[in-house]
Amino acid sequence: MADVPDQVITTPAADALIASLSKKYGELMFHQSGGCCDGSSPMCYPRDEFLVGDGDVLLATLGDTPFYMSRSQFEYWKHTQLILDVVPGRGGMFSLEGPEGVRFLIRSRVFTDDEIVALRSADRI
Numbered sequence: 001m002a003d004v005p006d007q008v009i010t011t012p013a014a015d016a017l018i019a020s021l022s023k024k025y026g027e028l029m030f031h032q033s034g035g036c037c038d039g040s041s042p043m044c045y046p047r048d049e050f051l052v053g054d055g056d057v058l059l060a061t062l063g064d065t066p067f068y069m070s071r072s073q074f075e076y077w078k079h080t081q082l083i084l085d086v087v088p089g090r091g092g093m094f095s096l097e098g099p100e101g102v103r104f105l106i107r108s109r110v111f112t113d114d115e116i117v118a119l120r121s122a123d124r125i
Contacts, residue, residue: 006081020100021100029045029052030043030066031052032073042095
């Protein structure tokens, strides 16, 4: 059986931006909703300024930064590895990277059959 794959990974650009934002704002967290306000963009917040609830799923901890997704959105994405990246442009209006001239973006790939089996066995999907 395959090792359990990470459900969210980061690019070097995302890692660098997370480190920069952490220096400015302290502990961070990500939340990806199903579409309100800023669509389905990953949103970066100071950790103590966003309240997660029973309707949210913790998909990963990126370094020490948790990444949550709404349960309803997770149902669509659970067979997909999310790749947190950064591109030029304006971010979500509530997301911390907005003033930086860049925005977080999700790229993705579908898990292999073996990875799906491993995720199910680990009770991750």
